[in-house]
Amino acid sequence: MTVAFIYDAVRTPRGRGKAGGGLRTVSPTELAAVSLRALRDRNHLDTSLVDDVVLGCVEPVKDQSADIARNAILAANYAQTVTGVQINRFCGSGLEAVNMAAAKVMSGQSPMCIGGGIESMSRVSMFASGMTPAVDPALAIPVHFVPQGIAADLIATREGYTRKELDEFATASHKRAANAWEKGYFNKSVVGVYDENGIPILQRDQHIRPETSIEGLSELALSFEKMAQMTGLNAVAIQRYPEVENIEHFHHAGNSSGIVDGSAAVLIGTEEAGKKANLKPRARIRSFATIGSEPTIMLTGPVAASRKALQIAGMNAEDIDLWEINEAFAAVVRYCMDHLEIPHEKINVNGGAIAMGHPLGATGAMLLGTVLDELERRNQHTALISLCIGGGMGVATIIERVN
Numbered sequence: 001m002t003v004a005f006i007y008d009a010v011r012t013p014r015g016r017g018k019a020g021g022g023l024r025t026v027s028p029t030e031l032a033a034v035s036l037r038a039l040r041d042r043n044h045l046d047t048s049l050v051d052d053v054v055l056g057c058v059e060p061v062k063d064q065s066a067d068i069a070r071n072a073i074l075a076a077n078y079a080q081t082v083t084g085v086q087i088n089r090f091c092g093s094g095l096e097a098v099n100m101a102a103a104k105v106m107s108g109q110s111p112m113c114i115g116g117g118i119e120s121m122s123r124v125s126m127f128a129s130g131m132t133p134a135v136d137p138a139l140a141i142p143v144h145f146v147p148q149g150i151a152a153d154l155i156a157t158r159e160g161y162t163r164k165e166l167d168e169f170a171t172a173s174h175k176r177a178a179n180a181w182e183k184g185y186f187n188k189s190v191v192g193v194y195d196e197n198g199i200p201i202l203q204r205d206q207h208i209r210p211e212t213s214i215e216g217l218s219e220l221a222l223s224f225e226k227m228a229q230m231t232g233l234n235a236v237a238i239q240r241y242p243e244v245e246n247i248e249h250f251h252h253a254g255n256s257s258g259i260v261d262g263s264a265a266v267l268i269g270t271e272e273a274g275k276k277a278n279l280k281p282r283a284r285i286r287s288f289a290t291i292g293s294e295p296t297i298m299l300t301g302p303v304a305a306s307r308k309a310l311q312i313a314g315m316n317a318e319d320i321d322l323w324e325i326n327e328a329f330a331a332v333v334r335y336c337m338d339h340l341e342i343p344h345e346k347i348n349v350n351g352g353a354i355a356m357g358h359p360l361g362a363t364g365a366m367l368l369g370t371v372l373d374e375l376e377r378r379n380q381h382t383a384l385i386s387l388c389i390g391g392g393m394g395v396a397t398i399i400e401r402v403n
Contacts, residue, residue, distance in 0.1 A: 005281035009369030017121030032072035056093025056117030095364025112269035117362035152329035177351025178210035260357030301394020327352035
């Protein structure tokens with residue numbers, strides 16, 4: 001099988017996903033094009049060498065409609081021969097896009113591809129394209145459907161996590177992200193967004209709150225308790241997990257992922273394609289995997305997906321130097337840490353989506369670039385990236401630095 005090398009990875013800053021957010025004035029097509037242009041310009045890339053661009057986008061409607069990958073290619077002024085496709089695996093879309101790009105390279109069908117993602121949550125809100133499991137009784141009743149937030153609280157209840165423990169994790173995420181920005185750890189890969197006159201629109205992640213404290217988080221209202229009481233959804237989850245007498249609600253805006261805008265892109269190719277483009281590989285894809293998991297609790301997928309990716313690569317969890325598990329909710333990462341036996345000092349070392357936000361279609365590609373930079377900074381070698389996915393799935397990718 002052909003080796004898929006990672007030649008570069010970039011991302012935009014994350015802007016708050018609301019009306020006053022820093023990237024609200026930037027169209028999703030332009031936001032995706034920012035990452036594509038950065039890959040081209042900083043690598044002096046002849047874009048005719050790129051075969052395809054795969055972009056994750058969870059809500060491909062309204063401003064993000066009509067195959068946003070191809071739209072972004074045209075907006076970025078890539079060669080017209082470059083094709084583009086939008087894919088949706090919910091929160092895992094950005095990493096799945098990278099894996100699909102890598103698969104095309106590994107299979108020998110494409111010499112060079114780009115995988116990445118885009119989500120402009122200030123312009124196209126979550127569930128803008130609909131939410132079939134919530135409104136179709138024929139599906140919802142048999143699978144005991146509940147929203148992700150209740151699933152996260154179910155995990156916390158079953159695992160015995162306290163609100164204080166989850167808030168401690170969230171506080172650490174903000175501190176780590178603020179430290180990474182202060183120390184310049186993100187400088188290599190974050191590309192600023194500018195207007196047509198070259199005036200900066202946003203150059204840093206906008207969602208981080210360095211002043212976050214456990215005491216402050218303890219005062220925030222719970223996000224899912226009232227909804228569960230009004231709808232009876234706790235009882236639905238307990239039907240599937242009768243060993244749980246009562247679901248304790250601990251998640252709130254401060255220990256859950258933030259709503260933000262952003263894009264990312266990862267350049268992947270064969271060794272021959274890299275030489276033709278005068279590029280040196282930074283890492284290679286060791287393996288990737290997806291897995292289906294129980295759909296009521298739904299967010300436990302990263303554990304099984306990570307184990308599957310490790311098995312494919314012939315590795316053990318102990319062989320991984322750094323982990324990036326998406327911080328959809330604090331309980332999700334705590335669950336992964338406990339069941340994969342990952343020490344806190346090896347996981348999300350520069351913070352995560354609780355601090356910086358989760359632009360749904362782009363996050364997975366962002367995490368890969370972040371951990372690659374950190375591997376190089378620490379002179380370490382292997383990393384595993386994984387995300388939980390709505391509907392009960394997980395996706396994972398293992399990368400290894402090339403010296």
